[in-house]
Amino acid sequence: MRILLVEDDEKTAEAVSASLTAAGYAVDHEADGEEAWFKGDTEPYAAIVLDLGLPGMDGLSVLRKWRQAGQTFPVLILTARGDWSERVEGIDTGADDYLPKPFQMQELIARLRAIIRRSAGQATPVITISTVSLDTRQMRVTVDGVPIHLPPQEYRLVSYLMHHAGRVVSQHELTEQLYAQDFERDSNAVEVLVGRVRKKLGVDLIQTRRGFGYVIEEPES
C-alpha cells in the first residue's frame, strides 16, 4: 500500500518514513506543498500523512485542493498539540484524523491503519437527506437544489448532524465538537445555532429529542 508523507522537517520525515516502511507501507516523501499536491492528485495513494506548516503551499490549502478535485483518500494531519483552530479548519477541509506532535510512531501507524480501514468502507462526498444536500467537497448546502449560504459555525453543525444522521446527538456532544474545550457549559449557543439553521433549512430537518439532543432522521431504512 502506498502512503504519501508530506513533511518538510527532514529529521521527522526520515523517522516517519522508516517506521512506515518497516510497517510494510510503500512511502513517498514530499517536502514541498505544491509538489505534494501534484503527487496526491495524480498517484493512487492509500492514505496521506500531512504536516501543516509547509513551504510552497500551506498544508490545509493542499488538502482543500485535493478535496475540491474530488480526491477521497484518507488524510491524517499532524498538528501542533493543542492548536484548536487548526483542528477545526482541518475538519472543515476534510481531514480524517489528527495526531498532535510529538507522537509515537506506533500511534501514527495505528491511526493510519484505522483511517485506511475506515475509508475502505465509506467515503461519500455528498450526503443527501430528504431535500437537503451537503457537499463536503465544496462545503456547500443546498435545499431543493438551491444553494443556501451558511456561515462556518452553522455549516459545522449541519455537517456534524448529517454525518451522524439517524443518531441522537446530545447538546453536550455538539458543544464538544463545535467549541473549544473551555467553552462555557451553561451557554445556549447550540440552541441558538439550531434555531438559525432551522430558519434557513426548514424546521423539520433537525428534530429535537427533548432531554436527549437533536437528530436528523435518516431516510427510512
Place this chain on the structure above:
Amino acid sequence: MRILLVEDDEKTAEAVSASLTAAGYAVDHEADGEEAWFKGDTEPYAAIVLDLGLPGMDGLSVLRKWRQAGQTFPVLILTARGDWSERVEGIDTGADDYLPKPFQMQELIARLRAIIRRSAGQATPVITISTVSLDTRQMRVTVDGVPIHLPPQEYRLVSYLMHHAGRVVSQHELTEQLYAQDFERDSNAVEVLVGRVRKKLGVDLIQTRRGFGYVIEEPES
C-alpha cells in the same frame, strides 16, 4: 446486553459505567484481574471493556487466558495515552479495538457498538419484543412501526426493561437505575412512570409481579 467493565480506577469506572448504562447496557464492574478473568470465563458478556494496569493479574494476561480458553467475545482495551506498546501487544493478544485515555464517552460507546456488531455478524442496534421496538441509536420507541414519543425518564425505563427482558426487575433496582442515590425511598415515582409508559405502549408490555417488580416478557422461542 451485558458488558463487563474491568477497571481499577474507581473514578474512571464510575464514569464509564454511568455512560454505558445510559447507553442502555447492563454493566458489571470488576476491579481485580483474577476476579475479572473468572467472570469473563463464566458469564455470557456481549463485550468486555478492559483496562490494563490491574491488581491481581495483568490485563493482558487476562485477555490471553480468555483467548486460550476459547472465549470469543469482543474486547475493547483502554490504554494510557503514552502506553502504545501495551496497545500493540493488546492487538496481538486478541483485542478487537483499543481506546487511548483520556477518551470521550461517545467514542467509547461507538467503538463498543462497533465491535459488538462486528462480532455478532449482523446485530442491529434495535431490540424488538412483540410489537414494540427500541432503537438505541435514534433513542426512539415504535409500536407497530409507529414512532411513540417518550420523554427521557420513560425512555430509560423501557430501555432498561427491554435490555433485561425476561427478568423480573425490582422497583428498587429500577430506582437505582433511574434516579440519583439519595432519591427518596418511599416515593412512588417508578409506579407513576410505569403507568405513563403503559398508557403509551400498551398495558400488556410491562407486567407487574406483585411483591417482586416488573417484567417485559421475552418472546418464547
Place this chain on the structure above:
DNA sequence: ACGGCATTGTCAGCTTTTTGTCAGGTAGAA
C-alpha cells in the same frame, strides 16, 4: 484607517414539556 456588514455568543422572557408528589382508589392475598 474607516464604515458597513456578517457572524456569533449572551441574555431575558416566554412557551412547552417533563416529572415528582399527593390523595385517593383498586385489587390480590391471607
Place this chain on the structure above:
DNA sequence: TTCTACCTGACAAAAAGCTGACAATGCCGT
C-alpha cells in the same frame, strides 16, 4: 374482611428549549 402493594388522575414546580434583541468581534472593500 383487611392488609398491602400497586394504580391513577390532578397538580404544580422545575427543566428544557425557543426566540428576538443586542453587543462584541472580525472581516471586507473603499
